[in-house]
Amino acid sequence: MSERKYWRPEFEEILGTERMRDIQLERLRKRVGELFEHAGYFRCRMEARGVHGPEDIKTLEDWPRALAPFTKADYRALMEECAHDVYRFLDATLPVPLSELVTMAATSGTTGEPQPYAFTRVDLDELWGEYLQRGYWRAGVRPGDRVVQAFALSMFVAGVPGLQCSRDNGTMVIPVGAEGGVARILKTAKFFRGNVLTCTPSLAEHMIERAPEILGAPISSLGIKALMCGGEPGAGIPEVRHRIESAYGAKLYDLGAGFGVSCDHLEYQGMHWIADDLAIYELVDPTTHEPLAMEDGAEGEAVFTSLLGGGLGQTRITLGDIHRVTVSPCPCGATGFRYRIVGRVDDMLKVKGVIVYPAAIDAVVAGFIPRVTGEFRILLDEPPPRVVPPLKLRIERGAETADSAIKELETEIVRAMKDRLKFTPEIHWLAPNELERSDHKTRFIEIKGK
Ligand SMILES: [Zn+2]
Known part of the structure; x- marks a missing residue:
């Protein structure tokens, strides 16, 4: 039996096409309407630029003109204005009523106050869940596979939301969480015969060293076939990727920094953006915030606008990452332009x-x-x-x-x-x-x- 190439062929086969741009525009206009209704902060910012509703968004090119990117500095200023009351902040920025929120997560806040990530049911099922299912499918994860979840459970998207997301693709999830510690992760993976591991690349590397002492056998004895990594660079660094893949006897994929997943081409090709229908991706000049053309080698600050759900509040948001994009077809043959992280705006x-x-x-x-x-x-x-x-x-x-x-x-x-x-x-x-x-x-x- 030949299996399908993509989890969601009706969308993944038309990534980057005119048909997809039509879908994006339709969803964007709906989103702008929701922002006008529920997100006073963004409504004011759009009105200041002469945009008074979805009818003023006639093409996708109107979007960057309608709203300036929402930067970390904007976040801090608005939080200040909201007297650091997280729900006031969310009420001002989310395109949905707060009563729709079902899960909360936050960034670690290592460099300041944690940034909230709120999820509605739609975010979990149709946005992040859908994205993760697409990514897992491209990485060869199939029904019946057993996924050891070793990201920190409090992590945004990858943690508890990630768990809730992976309910519908026929895999079994084994949540341990990075908090459980290396010994517990390794023992649990062995006990339940997990064959897919999700964690940060540095944890994956650390487990290579600890396996002989804890399992009495090298890490390859676990029989992991794929590692889904994210949260930090690693899969994109050839030395790191080689070390992890050869020690585990598995393929390493990286996920994240948007709706992307890397492919299994021998040489790292960056992450394919696999969700044009779920979110708009843009590149802007990191200094002026002017839009940059999406062409091979273009480098700039990545800006995201999610088109469904809304809890997460990704409305022309910048996460401070500098990406380099490649729009010509990938030698792996899969759809979706590619991006790789080249640095941080702060650096x-x-x-x-x-x-x-x-x-x-x-x-x-x-x-x-x-x-x-x-x-x-x-x-x-x-x-x-x-x-x-x-x-x-x-x-x-x-x-x-x-x-x-x-x-x-x-x-x-x-x-x-x-x-x-x-x-x-x-x-x-x-x-x-x-x-x-x-x-x-x-x-x-x-x-x-x-
Ligand atoms: Zn590829």
């Missing part, structure tokens, strides 16, 4: 007008492992984004790299930075392990005197 550096992201420098440096350890820091004289050239990098040499080889290595790294990132760094060499290691997200930037 943006400007060297003589050239925009550089620490994550991009990281990728270049990682290409020189093992001649370098891969650890480095960007040394700035003043807070970002402006950098007076040359941009100074402190890079750890590899343990086996001889003094006599440094000069040539430096020439190669400088050339690679110049070719790929369009700036010429000044490199300061450090001994292996001289920089402090962190279990959390590495901070690449050091500011002089701080």
Whole structure:
């Protein structure tokens, strides 16, 4: 029996087509009507731009003109205005009445107040549930598979909402949650013979190391066939992907930062955006917030507008991620343009007008492992984004790299930075392990005197 290629062929086969744009416009106009009815904050912002209802949205191009992106700064300002009362905030921004909310989650709030994510039944079933089912199907997850859920259960989308979402695709969900700890996740996966694992890539890597001690056998003994990762980069970093796939004997997919999932082409192709009918994806200039054309290599801040549900309140929202898109067909043959995360708006550096992201420098440096350890820091004289050239990098040499080889290595790294990132760094060499290691997200930037 030949099985269908997509979970939802009627939509996934027409991603990126004119027919899909018609569906988006119809749903967007309905959404604008709901915002006018329920979301006073967005109504005011649209009225200030001369938009008085869905009738003023005649094409999809009218949408960016109708409403400025909702940024983190806007979020903070509105929260302030609402006296940090989360329900006042939600009442002002959601396109549905608060009585429709059935689940609440929040970001971790590591860099400030947590940001709320509210879900209606429609969000769980028809928006996020639908998206996850499409992603799982593309990753080869099928009815009868047993999914070990090891994202933190409090996490937005991936946590409890993720669990509620995965009810309808015939899989069995085994919720453990990252909170359960590595030993419990591994033992539960073994006991119930889980064959799909969802977690962050760093947890997946950590479990490789712990498996022999806890299971008495390597991680491959679990028989996991697919890992659905997200929440941080990993699947897109070739070294990380290779390490995880070979240790588990499984395929690694990444999900998230919007409605995307990576494909199983041998070389990472970014995530395919698989839900034009559920959400509008846009790229804007990170400084001016002007729309950017969706073309191969376009790079900008990603902006999302969800078209169904509404609890989550994604109304031209920016999550601070910089994406690079590819719209030409993927060699894997699947539909959906592709995007990869190249950095964070907060980390943006400007060297003589050239925009550089620490994550991009990281990728270049990682290409020189093992001649370098891969650890480095960007040394700035003043807070970002402006950098007076040359941009100074402190890079750890590899343990086996001889003094006599440094000069040539430096020439190669400088050339690679110049070719790929369009700036010429000044490199300061450090001994292996001289920089402090962190279990959390590495901070690449050091500011002089701080
Ligand atoms: Zn692909």
